[in-house]
Amino acid sequence: MTAAVPSAASRIAVVTGASSGIGAATARQLAEAGYRVVLTARRKDRIEALAKELTTAGHSATAYALDVTDRVAVDEFATAFRTIGVLVNNAGGALGADPVATGDPDEWRRMYDTNVLGTLNVTQALLPALTASRDGTVVVVSSTAGHATYEGGAGYVAAKHAEHVLAETLRLEIVGTPVRVIEIAPGMVRTEEFALTRFGGDAQKAAKVYDGVAEPLTADDVADTIAWAVTRPSHVNVDLLVVRPRAQASNTKVYRER
Ligand code: 8X3
Secondary structure (H helix, E strand, O other), X not given: OOOOOOOHHHOEEEEEOOOOHHHHHHHHHHHHOOOEEEEEEOOHHHHHHHHHHHHHOOOOEEEEEOOOOOHHHHHHXXXXXXXXXXXXXXXXXXXXXXXXXXXXXXXXXXXXXXXXXXXXXXXXXXXXHHHHOOOEEEEEEOOHHHOXXXXXXXXXXXXXXXXXXXXXXXXXXXXXXXEEEEEEEEOOEOOOOHHHHHOOOOHHHHHHHOOOOOOOEOHHHHHHHHHHHHOOOOOOOOOEEEEOOOOEEEOOEEOOOO
């Protein structure tokens, strides 16, 4: 089946957390699909470099430095748009892998802030513009951690469950409006930063996550599923897409070759 060509009113796609990993890969793929991409992240230098790369390749891309947890800044950002077609809520991440008994409440708070309230902030701020496009798509990049727990994951798992609930509830609440809500839940994805951030920059601990796993997903694999879901015809709503590497049967069942 051929991908739907974005309509004139739906051509802007905002991607949060676009400075690296899944966000950057998604921005690239949506630009390829014909969207005018707006890259947001805290690290201005990175999104500016990516916007330049995309523009040089003949795409339309702009960069806007944004911390999704800063509601005032998010509201100001949203004033730039009368209509947008797509919002990809990708900003977020994991901090720590401690058991509940010893987990750091501050890390739990920060994960809730970025993953859940960040998604809430940007979605609330841009919902009028998505609705005004008469063909809007909200993507929530959650995680398989939003659907089942694992030992040492509770803080992240709790935040991702909340993000999943946000997506599900929003879909119920706005049914009948011209906006669909798509949740993409990736499993094990090897990106340059996810595990490194989780383990506070400890490269050895980060590498252990993927130890012996033949082919963890890449950021491109996930971006591919996002771009596929977003480019389905408007009446098709991919509610939830769970994507894992073949070697991962569940959050706790991973095949390792050594
Ligand atoms: C990433 C998946 O297994 O590290 O969102 O929680 S996991």
